[in-house]
Amino acid sequence: MSDQPLKLYNTLNRQKEIFTPLSPPYVGMYVCGPTVYNNVHLGNVRTFLTFDTLFRYLTHIGYKVRYVRNITDVGHLVGDGDEGEDKIGRMAKLEKVEPMEIVQRYTNDFHQVTATFNLLPPSIEPTATGHLIEQIEAVQKLIAEGLAYESNGSVYFDIIKYNEGGHNYGKLSGRVLDDLLNETRELDGQAEKRNPLDFAIWKNASPEHIMQWNSPWGKGFPGWHLECTCMSTKYLGKQFDIHGGGMDLKFPHHECEIAQGTGLTGVDPVRYWMHSNMLTVNGQKMSKSLGNSFLPHELFTGSHPLLDQAFSPMTVRFFMLQSQYRSTLDFSNDALKAAQKGYKRLVNGYRVLKLQEFMEEEDVAIDEKKKADIENSVRGFYEAMNDDLNTAVAIAQLFNLVKYANMLYLNQLKSAALGRETFELLKEKFVLFFEDVLGLQEEKTAGDAVLGGMLSLYREYKAAQEYEKVDEIRLYFKNQGLVIRDMKHRIDWAYEE
Ligand code: AMP
Ligand code: ZN
Numbered sequence: 001m002s003d004q005p006l007k008l009y010n011t012l013n014r015q016k017e018i019f020t021p022l023s024p025p026y027v028g029m030y031v032c033g034p035t036v037y038n039n040v041h042l043g044n045v046r047t048f049l050t051f052d053t054l055f056r057y058l059t060h061i062g063y064k065v066r067y068v069r070n071i072t073d074v075g076h077l078v079g080d081g082d083e084g085e086d087k088i089g090r091m092a093k094l095e096k097v098e099p100m101e102i103v104q105r106y107t108n109d110f111h112q113v114t115a116t117f118n119l120l121p122p123s124i125e126p127t128a129t130g131h132l133i134e135q136i137e138a139v140q141k142l143i144a145e146g147l148a149y150e151s152n153g154s155v156y157f158d159i160i161k162y163n164e165g166g167h168n169y170g171k172l173s174g175r176v177l178d179d180l181l182n183e184t185r186e187l188d189g190q191a192e193k194r195n196p197l198d199f200a201i202w203k204n205a206s207p208e209h210i211m212q213w214n215s216p217w218g219k220g221f222p223g224w225h226l227e228c229t230c231m232s233t234k235y236l237g238k239q240f241d242i243h244g245g246g247m248d249l250k251f252p253h254h255e256c257e258i259a260q261g262t263g264l265t266g267v268d269p270v271r272y273w274m275h276s277n278m279l280t281v282n283g284q285k286m287s288k289s290l291g292n293s294f295l296p297h298e299l300f301t302g303s304h305p306l307l308d309q310a311f312s313p314m315t316v317r318f319f320m321l322q323s324q325y326r327s328t329l330d331f332s333n334d335a336l337k338a339a340q341k342g343y344k345r346l347v348n349g350y351r352v353l354k355l356q357e358f359m360e361e362e363d364v365a366i367d368e369k370k371k372a373d374i375e376n377s378v379r380g381f382y383e384a385m386n387d388d389l390n391t392a393v394a395i396a397q398l399f400n401l402v403k404y405a406n407m408l409y410l411n412q413l414k415s416a417a418l419g420r421e422t423f424e425l426l427k428e429k430f431v432l433f434f435e436d437v438l439g440l441q442e443e444k445t446a447g448d449a450v451l452g453g454m455l456s457l458y459r460e461y462k463a464a465q466e467y468e469k470v471d472e473i474r475l476y477f478k479n480q481g482l483v484i485r486d487m488k489h490r491i492d493w494a495y496e497e
Helices: 042-060 087-095 099-116 129-144 159-164 177-183 224-236 247-265 296-301 313-321 333-355 368-386 391-409 415-437 448-463 467-478
Strands: 007-010 015-018 026-031 064-069 148-151 154-157 199-204 220-222 240-246 270-276 279-281 482-486 491-495
Touching: 007 270, 026 042, 026 224, 042 064, 042 240, 042 270, 042 279, 042 296, 042 313, 042 415, 064 224, 087 099, 099 296, 129 148, 129 154, 129 199, 129 220, 129 224, 129 247, 154 247, 159 247, 199 224, 199 247, 220 224, 224 240, 224 247, 240 247, 247 270, 296 313, 313 333, 313 391, 333 391, 333 415, 333 491, 368 391, 368 415, 391 415, 448 467, 448 482, 448 491, 467 482
Parallel strands: 026 064, 026 240, 240 270
Antiparallel strands: 007 015, 148 154, 154 199, 199 220, 482 491
């Protein structure tokens, strides 16, 4: 549909690049999943939504995507560094339960949240604890390559050795090793390291550290960065197409993944690095530790103190899609209210087009201008998505199409005036873009049959001039966020905009 190829912004080269997979039509994509020690907040949802949209779009344009998104259930330490408690182990201690109970509880929560927002499940969802053997083998290999060393039962990746081998630790984040060295403070445990920037790929566990396993270096646990290297390359190969995650993971997490992968196999593991920008609240990153996070259920119920009403999952999904994934997105009541209006307008257009059928009429002339505008908007949708997934512009194209949906609905435009081909293009593409690419859904509490029945009653009461009953039926719709559209040529219901 579009003359332009798909371009994606590659963090590695700091530019938009034409996306050419290693072995088309297959695409391998890895996304860092959640650390399951607490409830996912809306910031996390934004990142997963970005890659859900990419997964959907790649599939829509014909690629066969293997999408791997892991569950981090060990090794991610409080503070994101090499020292301290495991995030999951800490919660387990606090609550006096098994670490795996914490993992199960928040994995379930994550799955429930992703389903609510209509995020597609990945093709493979590996866990770090399920890949300890792979991680121990990777540590052994890195030691054998001279790129890692053991110290007091921990094993560290040797950054200086790695760079001496002609590599560039810092190339993804644009950091310069010397600057990094100057910035690094002496922290606990660094006496074990040859260089303060070296990072743990295996950590010695003290007896009170609950999550620990036997290894050639004694009892310990794997490093956070190593798990993603092992799980991505196991399922996608030593080099694969796309690696995604939130912007905050660029350094050190993804930088370390490049170093480990390159050290293990000799090739750069990832061809396109993609980073989703942060969801912010008053300009500050939404995060649990800053105390400014919103949980999905707080939105659905409107119970968060900063919200003055409830918002539905699709309103939130639409709100996030309205900005391109590389821009920051600020979360506020007003922005959500505007998104709610926009979403309702879009879903009404969707419903109209889904139900509308082409009607042949011989004496209707083709409206060339409208026909061309519709075709341009469909093309414009693809062009926007091909321009580094610019969902903001893509949605603007859909709004242009909603205009025609409304004209058809109000009988101001006859489908015959568009010609069968353009009408079918409008209908088919709009529905596909809405459902498959943007992953939006209708939200209504009653089924079509019930609503249809209520409309019949409405007609009967109206004909019998029983206006109290008519009002009752209007109220029934209103309570569900719907309105009755009583038009000259037909009576129907729609979402209240
Ligand atoms: P975590 O469970 O902390 O490892 O985070 C899971 C994913 O959510 C990572 O890709 C993070 O980069 C991402 N993330 C965390 N906070 C935000 C935020 N405020 N906005 C967007 N993404 C975020
Ligand atoms: Zn990761």
